[in-house]
Structures are given as C-alpha cells and as structure tokens.
Amino acid sequence: MAGIPNRIKNDAEYEEVLERMVKGAEMIDHPLTKPERRVELMKVYDALSDAAIAYRQHPDVRAGREPVYEMELPDKPPSVAEAPDPQPTAININLSDWL
Numbered sequence: 001m002a003g004i005p006n007r008i009k010n011d012a013e014y015e016e017v018l019e020r021m022v023k024g025a026e027m028i029d030h031p032l033t034k035p036e037r038r039v040e041l042m043k044v045y046d047a048l049s050d051a052a053i054a055y056r057q058h059p060d061v062r063a064g065r066e067p068v069y070e071m072e073l074p075d076k077p078p079s080v081a082e083a084p085d086p087q088p089t090a091i092n093i094n095l096s097d098w099l
Contacts, residue, residue: 004044004047004048004051005017005051006051007051007054007055008051008052008054008055009066009067010066011066014052014055014056017048017051017052017055018052020048021045021048021049021052024041024044024045024048025045027041028041028042028045055067
C-alpha cells in the first residue's frame, strides 16, 4: 500500500493502515522531528485515521462481512490543483413579461 487509501476494502488493508498509523505516530512524537515535518505527518495520520474509522463503521464490517460499496472511488483523490475551477455562468433574466 503506497499512498493514502480512499477506502479500505478488507481486514488486511485495515491492518496495514493501523501499522502505518503506529509508525507515523512514532515519527510524529519523535523529539528530533521538525515542526514542518510534523505537520505533514499529521495530515497523513489524520487521513489514515479517517479511512480506518470509516471502514470500521461500515454496516457490513459491523456485521462481520467484507464491505460492499455501491460505487468505486478513484485510486487517488483529485488534489485541489487538479480540480477544475468552477466557471460562473451568466444568467440572462428577462423580466419584461412579468410586468
């Protein structure tokens, strides 16, 4: 598992995420970790934590089954830089018929 997963699909991936969280917590808590690096590591830790919590709260997982998702997410979430800018649309309103 190289990147941060959008969604955990099974218990093996869940265990890998937990291991990464423990290693990340050790790096965050290390006294020689620079504050800038600590901020970066916290973002990764938070994303992993969110994925782990979402997996455990899935109704199928709570029932002891592998989760079934209705829609597959892309492997990598789009970054803010990759997201298209919303273009404002001009609305031409003619109220002459209303009067």
